[in-house]
Amino acid sequence: MRRFLQVLLMLSAAFPPMSAALAGELSSGEIRSELVGRSISWWEQGGWFSGQMMLLPDGRAEISIDAPKRAGDSGRWMVRGDQLCTVWGDFRSGQEKCYSLQRGAAGRFETSGGNVFEVREAGV
Structure with missing residues (x-):
């Protein structure tokens, strides 16, 4: 029994909790x-x-606002360092804005700009 506890203790030290491994900002990859x-x-x-x-693989991006008033726009996205940057045709007057992202609870991602992203499904 003592040997089992020693092995268990060694394994728990070697493998940190999953939440700690997932914490922190997302890398560009x-x-x-x-x-x-x-x-x-x-x-x-x-x-x-x-x-x-x-966010399409070729760098194009599409966005809709569903609430409070429906609107939509298209533009481009890119990664600069470890930040996601977007430029929309009309939204934000075409100004680029970059955010870092952090993995949140339940598969969500929180941006440094105060938004939450939730991946719904694989795209085309």
């Missing part, structure tokens, strides 16, 4: 593998705005 080509639902933390977004 993780941003690409987790978000590109997938349907993303998004909403503002504590805000009124919500919608859908798609």
Whole structure:
């Protein structure tokens, strides 16, 4: 029994909890593998705005605002360092904005800009 406990203690030290391994900001590779080509639902933390977004593999991006008033736009996305950057045709007057992303609970991602992303399904 004592030997078993020693082995268990060694293994627990060698393998940190999964939540610790998943904590922290996403790398550029993780941003690409987790978000590109997938349907993303998004909403503002504590805000009124919500919608859908798609980051296409060729660098194009599509976004919809479903609430409070329906609207949509298209633009481009890119990764700079470990940040996701978007430029929309009309939204934000075409200004580029970059965010770091952190893995949140239940498969969600939280942006440094106060939005939450939830991957819904694989895209085309």
